[in-house]
Amino acid sequence: MSKEQYLTPSRASGPNSTSKTEPFVKVVACIATLGGLLFGYDTGVISGALLFMGDELHLTPFTTGLVTSSLLFGAAFGALISGHFAASAGRKKIIIILAAIFAMGAMGTSLAPDVNWMIFFRLVLGVAVGGAAATVPVYIAEIAPANKRGQLVTLQELMIVSGQMLAYISNAGFNAAWGGHETWRWMLAIATIPAVALWIGMMFMPDSPRWYAMKGRLAEARQVLERTRAKSDVEWELTEIEETLTEDENKGKPSLRELRKPWLLKLFFIGVGIAVIQQLSGVNTIMYYAPTMLKAVGMSTDAALFATISNGAISVIMTFVGIWLLGKLGRRTMVKIGQFGCTACLLFIGCVSYFMPETIGGQPDVMRGYLVLLGMLMFLSFQQGALSPVTWLLLSEIFPTRLRGIFMGGAVFAMWIANFLISLAFPVLLSTVGLAGAFFIFALIGLMGAVFVVKCIPETRNRSLEQIEHYLHDWLSNDVETRPMPAPKREIKSH
Known part of the structure; x- marks a missing residue:
């Protein structure tokens, strides 16, 4: 394929395609992203359950951090393991296995007799969460047509925040109906329910056409393309996949040893940076500890649980906005908007917590609590409306087909390790430097992240x-001077 062809989108697989998205593509995306729903629910539900399990499991500030962050530690290794096996076992098989682990982890945490078993099963659950985070976006990116890839991959983020919102509603609902102290296990x-649905649904889904082609199973790759593309698009895209894989056929089994090549090492570290800055914003301290923080600034338990639902709702709404913006703006622009906006909101929360009095006339300052909540909502608007959706999309796009699974696993491993460390440290930060100090630290990290983004x-x-793979090879090998991809010069009508 000539350089002009890979820098210029084709009618068949590029953004100029007028073909409508085949219904089967939407079915595949909806079923696969049940992994994202589970990701969101399992990470969000702990925020409310922590308020009630503490007495029964005898939690301390440190073990509270362990219960929350153990899932994240497991997720780091789940991402690494699933990335390692994604090329050999296939995206579909990995997701089916993860669904079974989701179900086992959910039942294990609900039946845990003490804190040790709770931490163990949260680790198990984390393996599934991390594996889903690394595998589902890649699966959808490889099965979606190029002109709809942004919206379909971002469906994963929508399902994550929807899962978190469902968790917050579940927490508040159980507490209102039966009292959380008796029902946190439920x-x-x-x-377990969406885990079983994911397992059953994926049994009927194909693997991605790029994985089939990578394994030399071109007939099956063609069958998937025929079910997921318009007839006029199938031949061009299959030829493009074959040509790219032909270039890689003498490179051996994919492994991290490929990082000895300077351009791949640069690309991998860019991927790690994209993954990590999303977590260093402190987003998951808000998602996991929102009720705890709101109680710390004067809200009652019931008010804090109810107010946390607004975090879930704004996340879902702004993810729809993010999906819409991805059709209008470039990925780089979206990351800059999200990073700068999140950092400003972290400064706002820090300033409110530091400068406003904790009490007025001996009573908690209610306005301080609601301004902190406002800061959280503004933060989540930038995080979920810009930064998070484009993070998963970029990670699913930038790595070469042959190395996509293993590089994605490595980047998401780094993401979850950062998430683990922040979530483990946050209760300690809250008890030492206070809410204001914690958010000023996150804001400083955010400023450093903004430099990386630019x-x-x-x-x-x-x-x-x-086309992305060829471009990034030339850019990182210093053959292309400008960072943004050149605008399309013309439309290629045929291959």
Whole structure:
């Protein structure tokens, strides 16, 4: 394929395609992203359950952090393991296995007799969460047509925040109906239902056409493309996939040893940076500890649980906005909007917590609590409306087809390790430097992340996965001077 062809989108697989999305693609995306729903529910439900399990499990500030962050530690290794096996076992098989682990982890946490078993099963659950985070976006990116890839991959983020909102509603609902002290185990057990649905649904789904082609199973790759593309698009895209894989056929089994190549090492570290800055914003301290923080600034338990639902609702609404914006703006622009906006909101929360009095006339300052909540909602508007959706999309796009699974696993491993460390440290930060100090620290980290965004984020919009791979190779090998991809010069009508 000539350089002009990979820099210029084709009618068949590029953004200029007028073909409608085949209904089967939407079915595949909806079923696969049940993994995202489970990801969101299992990470969000702990925020409310922590308020009630403490007495029964005898939690301390440190073990509270362990219960929350053990899932994240497991997720780091789940991402690494699933990424390692994604190329050999296939995206579909990995997701089926993860569904079974989701179900086992959900039941285990709901039946845990003490804190040790709770931490163990949260680790198990984390393996599934991390594996889903690394595998589902890749599966959808490889099965979606290029002109709809942004919206379909971002469905994963929508399902994550929807899962978190369902968790918050579940927490508040159980507490209102029966009292959380008796029903926190049911809060955790409900996640078994979508896990079973994911397991059954994926049994009937195909693997991605790029994985089939990578394994030399071209007939099956063609069958999947015929079910997920318009007839006029199938031949062009299959040829493009074959040509790219032909270039890689003498490179051996994919492994992290590929990082000895300078351009791949640079690309991998860019991917790690994209993954980590999303977590270093402190987003999951808000998602996991929102009721705890709101209680710390004067809200009652019932008010804090109810107010946390607004975090879930704004996340879902703004993810729809993010999906819409991805059709209008470039990936690089979206990351900058999200990073700068989140950092400003962290400063706002820190200032409110530091400068406003905790009490007025001996009573908690209610306005302080609601301004902190407002800061959280503004933060989540930028995080879920810009930064998080484009993070998963970029990670699913920038790595070469042959190495996508293993590099994605490594990047998501780094993401979950960062998430683990922040979530483990937050209760300690809250008890030492206070809410204001914690958020000032996150804001400082956010400023450093903004420098990375400006200097290192590439623009990948409006290109097929194969065109992105060729472009990034040339850019990182210093053959292309400008960071953003050149605008399309013309439309290629045929291959």
